[in-house]
Amino acid sequence: ELKVEQNPLFLSMQEGKNYTIYCNYSTTSDRLYWYRQDPGKSLESLFVLLSNGAVKQEGRLMASLDTKARLSTLHITAAVHDLSATYFCAVDPFGGTSYGKLTFGQGTILTVHP
């Protein structure tokens, strides 16, 4: 059974600080996704990581994937209040043309304080 574990589960940050959210998973996969969820809303796709060593950046967020370590990271640079949300990583163990069946981490609730 695939397990996906995020840490930390709760993250309280000051504006302007940097931090990293970690996502570990238990089985071979080279397809990992990061999502943002605001309260009462569905998921917003942030990053799609499809190979070992993949690194993607968008604004203050950067995600990376190490398939050998079965680890992905989401790095936050110079946090701002607007980044406050819940962040999920999700692993797709099938890939190929059978992609889309995701196992999610527990989620990290990020709160950015002034």
Next chain:
Amino acid sequence: GAVVSQHPSRVICKSGTSVKIECRSLDFQATTMFWYRQFPKQSLMLMATSNEGSKATYEQGVEKDKFLINHASLTLSTLTVTSAHPEDSSFYICSARADRGGTEAFFGQGTRLTVV
């Protein structure tokens, strides 16, 4: 971009009644769609994989007779929660995988079900 529309976004129903949730891919065909459930302050859990023209595949522990899935066309899957009870109150989210290539399934807006 690929759009997946879920309807309704919010529904309140009485205990013992049934409620239907629709998931539509608006600008692409999707032979395969996925249904997830998210309880408050928890993560998303896959309930079932919906396949056009064939029976849905349910995850372990999900009652197929309670959560009826019908995928009657290449752009529409429906989830019917039958004989709903308060413990079925949850956020239901669908996603759709485009038939022509792609690297990620696209999520609908979600449906907040409250059973009273």
